[in-house]
Amino acid sequence: MAAVNELKRTALFDTHSALKSRMVDFGGWSMPVQYSGILEEHMAVRNAVGLFDVSHMGEIEIRGPEALQLVDYVSSNNPSKLRVGQAQYSGLLYEHGGFVDDILVHKVSDTHFFLCVNASNQEKDFEHIRSHNRFNAEVEFSSDRYAQIAVQGPRALETLQKLTRARLSEVKYYWFVDDAVSGVPARIAHTGYTGEDGFEIYIDPSEAARIWNELLSAGAEFGIKPCGLGARNTLRLEAKMALYGHEITASLNPLEADLAWIVKFDKGDFVGRAALEKTLQQGLTRKLVGFEMKERGIARDNYEVWLNGKPAGWVSSGGPSPTLGKNIGLCYLPIEKAVPGVSIQILIRNAPAEAATVPTPFYRRTRA
Numbered sequence: 001m002a003a004v005n006e007l008k009r010t011a012l013f014d015t016h017s018a019l020k021s022r023m024v025d026f027g028g029w030s031m032p033v034q035y036s037g038i039l040e041e042h043m044a045v046r047n048a049v050g051l052f053d054v055s056h057m058g059e060i061e062i063r064g065p066e067a068l069q070l071v072d073y074v075s076s077n078n079p080s081k082l083r084v085g086q087a088q089y090s091g092l093l094y095e096h097g098g099f100v101d102d103i104l105v106h107k108v109s110d111t112h113f114f115l116c117v118n119a120s121n122q123e124k125d126f127e128h129i130r131s132h133n134r135f136n137a138e139v140e141f142s143s144d145r146y147a148q149i150a151v152q153g154p155r156a157l158e159t160l161q162k163l164t165r166a167r168l169s170e171v172k173y174y175w176f177v178d179d180a181v182s183g184v185p186a187r188i189a190h191t192g193y194t195g196e197d198g199f200e201i202y203i204d205p206s207e208a209a210r211i212w213n214e215l216l217s218a219g220a221e222f223g224i225k226p227c228g229l230g231a232r233n234t235l236r237l238e239a240k241m242a243l244y245g246h247e248i249t250a251s252l253n254p255l256e257a258d259l260a261w262i263v264k265f266d267k268g269d270f271v272g273r274a275a276l277e278k279t280l281q282q283g284l285t286r287k288l289v290g291f292e293m294k295e296r297g298i299a300r301d302n303y304e305v306w307l308n309g310k311p312a313g314w315v316s317s318g319g320p321s322p323t324l325g326k327n328i329g330l331c332y333l334p335i336e337k338a339v340p341g342v343s344i345q346i347l348i349r350n351a352p353a354e355a356a357t358v359p360t361p362f363y364r365r366t367r368a
Contacts, residue, residue, distance in 0.1 A: 010055035011147045011205035015212055019226055027120030029056040032228040041231035042322040045194050049153035049219045050227040054193075054200065055208065058122025059146045060115040060129065064137035071105060071113045074129050074271055076254060078264040082107040087174045087189060090262055092117075092125055093272030097253040097279060100128050102242060104191060106176055114187070116148075116200075118244045132271060147208035151215060152198030152227075152235075154365075159219035160199055163211070164188065168199070182207075182214050193232065195239025196365055237317050237328065238363035240290060246301060246316045247288055247330060255279055256332070258288045287338035288316065290360035293327035293346070297353040304347040305331045312337070315346065323363050333357070 007030040016023065021032035032053065034041060044050045062070055071079045077090035084107055092100035101121040106114040117125045126141045133139055151160050157168050166179035166188055176189035184207045192198040203211060216224055233243070242248050247257050253276060254263050263276060293299060299318035304311050318329030333344070340359045345352035 008056070010053055011208040012053045012055060012149075012212055015209050016053065016226075021226070021228060024229070026056065026229055027118075029119055031056060032226075034228040034230045035226045038228070038230035038234060039322050041225050041227040042234050044223060044225035045153045045196055045227060045231065045235055046323055047154070048223045048225075049151065049155040049159050050194075050225050050231065051212065051215055051219070052150040052152065052227050052232060053148075053208075053212070054150050055147040055205070056119035057148050058117040058119060058125065058141075058143040059202070060117060060122070060126055061140045061142050062113045062115070062129070062137055063111055063140070064135070065111060066135035067111050067113050067137045070129070070133055070135040070137040070139070071115075072267065072270065073135070074132050075103065075105060076263045076270060076272065077105070078267045079105050079107065079113065080267065084109055085175050085177060087176055087191060089174075091248075091254050091259065092128060093253070093270075093276075094250060095272060095275060097255075097272045097275035098250040099244065099248040099252060099254070099257075100250070101125050101244060102248055102259075104189075106187075106189065108178075121244060145204070146202045147205040148200055148202050149208065149212060149215065150192060150194075150198060150200050151219075152192050152194045153196050155219065155222040155224075156196070156198040159215060159222060159224060160188070160201070162218040163214055171199075182211050184211065193239075193241055194235040195241070195361065195363055196235070233317075234319060234322055237319060237330070238321050238323055238361065240330065240361035243317060252332075253279060255284055256287055284335045286313065286332050287335050288330055289333055289338040289340075289342075289357045290362060291329050291331055291344060291346075291355045291357045292362075293329075294354040294356055297346070297348040298327050299329040299331075299346040299348065299353075299355065305333060306345040306347060306352055307333070307337060307342075309345070309352075311347075312344075318346075321362060328358075328362050329355075330360075 075090040104116040187202040305313040313333040
């Protein structure tokens with residue numbers, strides 16, 4: 001009998017073990033946190049190309065004559081604006097406006113939408129969507145049918161192009177194409193979670209190990225590195241991309257999380273709309289803002305943030321920035337102080353360390 005707390009494994013678990021990666025428990029999944037080292041992996045993505053196993057992420061598919069109406073009702077963004085082959089970042093919200101999850105919505109056809117959701121939330125997301133399904137649509141939990149590999153970095157296109165006939169240069173950012181990778185049917189999405197150019201490929205799990213190895217070979221001339229969750233976190237923090245359980249939670253809404261751009265009040269009703277409208281009427285009391293440390297010390301998640309010697313907020317994510325050579329972070333502060341240029345203190349080992357709020361993202365890639 002399997003242990004009650006046995007960790008789930010992706011189709012690439014044995015591959016990671018062969019590469020001697022350091023494995024950790026991430027949301028109930030055994031996942032690689034690093035291979036050669038977080039710094040080396042981080043810089044490979046910034047300067048060349050890195051390869052990530054993100055097969056722990058979940059997939060939910062919505063089909064039927066009223067698939068659009070269901071997606072529109074349960075998500076905060078406006079999927080009616082999507083064209084076939086286009087994707088958008090959005091939020092699944094509770095009635096009170098807090099996050100169930102943040103998601104990627106892909107429009108496969110007028111009657112088929114493909115959702116990528118966070119690993120630890122996938123079952124919860126599925127039940128949430130199903131509970132609001134009063135439309136002529138079917139909701140399928142399809143995570144077991146997909147492995148997902150991310151190819152990220154300025155040489156990602158050249159690496160992946162070797163294995164596909166799809167014209168990747170013609171796939172615009174936040175668009176996708178259904179084609180093949182190394183002879184295997186694949187959904188190739190021009191998205192990512194690193195702040196760099198790159199692609200996410202969705203394939204049959206049985207082919208994941210072979211394609212992973214072929215991608216490593218294809219990117220060898222560019223110095224490709226297999227990358228773990230450690231580098232994924234430092235990369236997404238520099239790009240100010242939200243992480244569920246940190247910047248976004250059930251008790252935080254998109255307006256507070258500086259994600260008002262994914263809330264479309266000009267569309268019809270959606271779950272959480274009334275609560276968000278009430279929040280706007282009453283006025284926000286807190287908001288997410290970036291900061292840099294001015295003294296030695298690393299601001300870790302959940303450290304207290306002080307203003308003028310008094311507790312005023314908390315760090316949602318923090319750590320070193322390999323690209324910038326600084327210690328950075330994101331924190332929640334009272335709305336009037338959640339602007340660049342404010343002096344704050346981070347309580348590190350019971351001692352306040354000076355920091356200052358700054359514009360974000362911390363890092364923005366130079367587009368060709």
